[in-house]
Amino acid sequence: MISPSSKTPVIILTGFLGAGKTTLLQKILRAEHYGDSAVLINEFGEIGIDQQLVAPISPNTILLSSGCLCCQIRGELKQALLDLLDQRARGQVPHFQRIIIETTGLAEPTPIVATLQADPVLCHQLSIRHISAVVDAVNGAQMLAQQHPVWMQQIIAADSILLAKSDIAPAAAHLREQLRRLLPHTPILMHSLNDPAPELDAPGASPAPALAATAETAACAHGHEAAESVESVESAIHRQGHVHSLSLNIDTPIDWIAFSVWLSALLHAHGAAIWRLKGILNVGEAYPVLINGVQHMIYPPQHLADWPEDTRQAGRRSQLVIIANGLDPERIEASFRRHVLGEAA
Numbered sequence: 001m002i003s004p005s006s007k008t009p010v011i012i013l014t015g016f017l018g019a020g021k022t023t024l025l026q027k028i029l030r031a032e033h034y035g036d037s038a039v040l041i042n043e044f045g046e047i048g049i050d051q052q053l054v055a056p057i058s059p060n061t062i063l064l065s066s067g068c069l070c071c072q073i074r075g076e077l078k079q080a081l082l083d084l085l086d087q088r089a090r091g092q093v094p095h096f097q098r099i100i101i102e103t104t105g106l107a108e109p110t111p112i113v114a115t116l117q118a119d120p121v122l123c124h125q126l127s128i129r130h131i132s133a134v135v136d137a138v139n140g141a142q143m144l145a146q147q148h149p150v151w152m153q154q155i156i157a158a159d160s161i162l163l164a165k166s167d168i169a170p171a172a173a174h175l176r177e178q179l180r181r182l183l184p185h186t187p188i189l190m191h192s193l194n195d196p197a198p199e200l201d202a203p204g205a206s207p208a209p210a211l212a213a214t215a216e217t218a219a220c221a222h223g224h225e226a227a228e229s230v231e232s233v234e235s236a237i238h239r240q241g242h243v244h245s246l247s248l249n250i251d252t253p254i255d256w257i258a259f260s261v262w263l264s265a266l267l268h269a270h271g272a273a274i275w276r277l278k279g280i281l282n283v284g285e286a287y288p289v290l291i292n293g294v295q296h297m298i299y300p301p302q303h304l305a306d307w308p309e310d311t312r313q314a315g316r317r318s319q320l321v322i323i324a325n326g327l328d329p330e331r332i333e334a335s336f337r338r339h340v341l342g343e344a345a
């Protein structure tokens, strides 16, 4: 019989698209306290950009294939965890003391907890120590006013809420008060880029309330379209209701000016519908540029110090992911091809 203290703790990092989960994860993995963590990352879309940013920090980083962790690939999550525990027992992976799961921005945490609890082996070897929801302080008030269902599920299931981007959200303190009234028992921490990593599983941290969750099934139906390969661009579209992700792999270097003009025009016309945009772009320089956008907001591009492994192996190809609501992905791709790559209409 394994006692609760000998179980490997699991931390679930949830939060809506672009909230700041990967930024926080990179920070906590660099902190001494979290150095010995295995990481599972689930992204909505075909290209795992987050995994490429986290893998250099944590050697035990696993990307769960595209699809939603809370419903479509729960079996894969289970298998990945079983494999990881088995590999640790055999000494085939660097030793780890905890597992951190970063969910897609569209996942509800409760069914993930149910998956871990329903499996007899996992249930004996793992204990869910903490669920942390990262909330984007820039658009949190809007999500709260809309009572966005997934966003609400994420904050309600959380043991603690991190209000990320407090440095650029003047109304962050007001949002914290609103959330405090809604969830009086949930600690809410303001967090910004320069703050040190918070200790999510500090001794005494309460076990996740979602442990009591029933094994409800997320009511989301996914569809998937096979990747299409045309000339120097490979694209894949992933759908969940009206939401889709368009993933592009582009083999030729991208003209930064043409890309910037195209992106400005896209956001000007459809900013509210573009929920998330991220990419690692080869702009013809020695190293790639990381771009990040959340709705209307585009963050300052970052010059990476090296090529992420996958990108380098693929001949320094650019990768771009756009998650949008209610827009036709084929039209976005066509406009990208025409205006950025200069292909004929």
Ligand SMILES: Nc1nc2c(ncn2[C@@H]2O[C@H](COP(=O)(O)OP(=O)(O)OP(=O)(O)O)[C@@H](O)[C@H]2O)c(=O)[nH]1
Pocket (backbone or CB within 6 Å): 015, 016, 017, 018, 019, 020, 021, 022, 023, 024, 050, 104, 105, 164, 165, 166, 167, 168, 191, 192, 193, 276, 278, 292, 293, 294, 299
């Ligand atoms: N100013 C500021 N920017 C932040 C902060 N946290 C994250 N960002 C920026 O917000 C953008 C999105 O952050 P990510 O960490 O990629 O968000 P995510 O939740 O992992 O995104 P998905 O995995 O796509 O759901 C990036 O450009 C970050 O640099 C913060 O506390 N302050």
